[in-house]
Every structure is written in structure tokens, then in C-alpha cells.
Amino acid sequence: MAFERAVVTGGAGFLGSHVCEALLKRGTRVVCVDDFSTGSLDNLPDDDPRLGVAVMDVARPLDLLGDVDLVLHLACPASPADYLRDPIGTLKTGGFGTLHALELARRKGARIVVASTSEVYGDPLEHPQRETYWGNVNPIGPRSTYDEAKRFGEALTSAFLREHGTDAGIVRIFNTYGSRMRPHDGRMVPTFFRQALAGEPLTVHGDGSQTRSLCHVDDLVRGLLSMADADHAGPVNLGNPEEVTVLEVAHRIIAITGSDSEVRHVEPMADDPRRRRPDITLARELLGWQPEIPLDEGLRRSFDRHLVG
Ligand code: NAD
Numbered sequence: 001m002a003f004e005r006a007v008v009t010g011g012a013g014f015l016g017s018h019v020c021e022a023l024l025k026r027g028t029r030v031v032c033v034d035d036f037s038t039g040s041l042d043n044l045p046d047d048d049p050r051l052g053v054a055v056m057d058v059a060r061p062l063d064l065l066g067d068v069d070l071v072l073h074l075a076c077p078a079s080p081a082d083y084l085r086d087p088i089g090t091l092k093t094g095g096f097g098t099l100h101a102l103e104l105a106r107r108k109g110a111r112i113v114v115a116s117t118s119e120v121y122g123d124p125l126e127h128p129q130r131e132t133y134w135g136n137v138n139p140i141g142p143r144s145t146y147d148e149a150k151r152f153g154e155a156l157t158s159a160f161l162r163e164h165g166t167d168a169g170i171v172r173i174f175n176t177y178g179s180r181m182r183p184h185d186g187r188m189v190p191t192f193f194r195q196a197l198a199g200e201p202l203t204v205h206g207d208g209s210q211t212r213s214l215c216h217v218d219d220l221v222r223g224l225l226s227m228a229d230a231d232h233a234g235p236v237n238l239g240n241p242e243e244v245t246v247l248e249v250a251h252r253i254i255a256i257t258g259s260d261s262e263v264r265h266v267e268p269m270a271d272d273p274r275r276r277r278p279d280i281t282l283a284r285e286l287l288g289w290q291p292e293i294p295l296d297e298g299l300r301r302s303f304d305r306h307l308v309g
Helices: 014-025 080-085 087-108 144-164 188-197 217-229 246-257 281-287 295-304
Strands: 005-009 029-034 051-055 070-073 111-117 168-173 202-205 211-213 236-238 243-245 263-266
Touching: 005 014, 005 087, 014 029, 014 217, 070 087, 070 217, 080 087, 080 144, 087 111, 087 144, 111 144, 111 217, 144 168, 168 217, 188 202, 188 246, 188 295, 202 246, 211 246, 217 236, 217 281, 236 281, 243 246, 246 263, 246 295
Parallel strands: 005 029, 005 070, 029 051, 070 111, 111 168, 168 236, 202 263
Antiparallel strands: 211 243
16 A cells, blocks of 8 residues: 555654665655654664654654654564663553554544554463463563553554544564664664674573574564555564574574674573464464564674664
8 A cells, every 4th residue: 555644653763763764665755753762863864855753752642744644653662671771651652652643543544553562472371372362461570561551552552443443453563683773772682793793691591491583674564564554453463483592592693793702691581481482374364474584594684784784
């Protein structure tokens, strides 16, 4: 579908900036709404007249002039290091921010895609996770500020759909990696790259047998835009079903960087899920989407661009 003008909240962040770029390539005019708490202007092209940037906190009402036919709501700190630093702010962004993005879409009559997360499944008792699984979340643990805000965001999106008929869709994004992740943002892939490139030990929490499913950002953005083009409400899982242990990721990054670093095991993280793997049957059926970039190739692409290109 050809959208004329899209609003991307969190558009200066890791995922958001790739989304802005992909939309601009499709010929869509883009307004990036961001408070630059974890995002950066450096992530955005500085010479595209079809890109506008609005410095705004989505926890405050969003007032934008002109027509908008698509809202992609991504604004929210996503790295545990970021959201653990600002627990109440994260709840406000996840709660009020999603409310304001939904209100904007409703006022403009736009399609909205809300970025939820695999964290809504918590430490899952069902494996792999299908969209029908309600999750196993600790509502008062340190990570609950993020997980519960996202669950609230899903409830709010569903309420807008039921009460106002808003054209809204929810995607549950699983671990995604690629260029423009900040080396110090605390997430596994950029942390391992930073440590490997500095010749420092790669810190693995616990014994490293916990699994993750890592999706390359180019695949993820394709999935997000397919959801924008569709008229489904979701929720739809977007992620790579190839499951890999954290220890395996550390060793692959050591090999790709040619580093002499070793692995150092450190304390397990509180409420760190043991296993994570999306069931993407629904995304395949509804969107015709599945990831195409194998982990080794994706890690190499990230390395080639030093995670910031
Ligand atoms: P990121 O931290 O790189 O980007 C978040 C962006 O939102 C940043 O540009 C930040 O400045 C902006 N932002 C934060 N709070 C804001 C506020 N109150 N008002 C305006 N802007 C604000 O994170 P990311 O990895 O790009 O994640 C983007 C979205 O995708 C988030 O909603 C996150 O929950 C979701 N998600 C990401 C992953 C992943 O693996 N990257 C996994 C699951 C879900």
C-alpha cells in the first residue's frame, strides 16, 4: 500500500531509524517523533526533504498538523539498561505514549501499528510462543515496568479497536539486532561486539544455556511494513524462530571479529527468560512474512557496519 505521510514515534532509535529509511525509500513522507532519550539524529538522513523531525515526548499529547495516514508507534526504551534506569518514565511512555499515538491515529483516521514485545510472554511456560499464549510475567519485578507497560499498551490498542474502530495492529517483536545499536546500550549483541573488539571478556549471564532467537533488523522492518500494509489487528509475532544459546552467540561473535577474547560467566539477571522463540505461523499466513537473513550473515553485516552505519 502507498502511504502518503507517516508518523514514526521513536524514529531516531535503532529500529525506528531503519523504519524511517525504509518508508522514505518507498516514497512516503515521514515525521519522526522522538525525545532523543535513547535515539540520535545521527541515525537519520540529514539531507532528505521528505523527512521531518519533531522533538516531542510521547507521554504528552501529540499535536501534529496535516494529514497522516500511517502511525508506527515505536517510542519506548527497549534495552533493560535504559528502562531499568527510568522505571516510572518507562511506564509513562508505554502507557500515556501509546494512548497519545492511538489518539493521533484516531483523529487522523490513520492505520497504526503498535510495537509490542516478546516480553509480554515473560518467562514463558509455553514453547515456542504463539500469540494465543497469555504469558508468565512477574508484575512487580524490576522488568515489570517495561513488560507491563507493553501489556497495557496492547490492552489499550484493543480497546481503541473495539470502542472506536481504530485501524490498529499489534506486533510482538522478538530480539532484533543490527547496525545503529549503541555499543553501550546493554543489549547482548552490541555488548558482545564491543567487548570482542576491545579484547575484553564477553560477559555471559549464568551458564549461557538460555536461548534467544535473533532477527536481523532488515527482516524485522520488512515484517513491520507488511503489518502496516495489512488490515489485521494482530497481535502477530515478528522474530526469527531459529533458536540459539547465548553462549553460542558469544562464540560466533568472537569468531566473526577474530578476537582473542574469552567468555566470562557472571551472575544471572533477575527475571531473565530461559527460553525465547517465536512461533511465526501467523506472520507467515497473514503477512506472507518470514526472516530470510541467517544469523551468521546478519552478524557479519552488523560487524561490517560496526553496528553504527
Ligand atoms: P531504541 O531505544 O533504540 O529506540 C527507542 C526510541 O524511542 C529512541 O529513539 C528514543 O529516544 C525514543 N523514545 C523513548 N521514549 C520516548 C518518549 N517518551 N517520547 C518520544 N520518544 C521516545 O529501541 P529499539 O530497539 O529501536 O526499540 C523500538 C521499539 O521496538 C520499542 O517500542 C521496543 O519496545 C520495541 N522492541 C524492540 C525490540 C528489539 O529487539 N530491538 C524487541 C522488542 C520490542
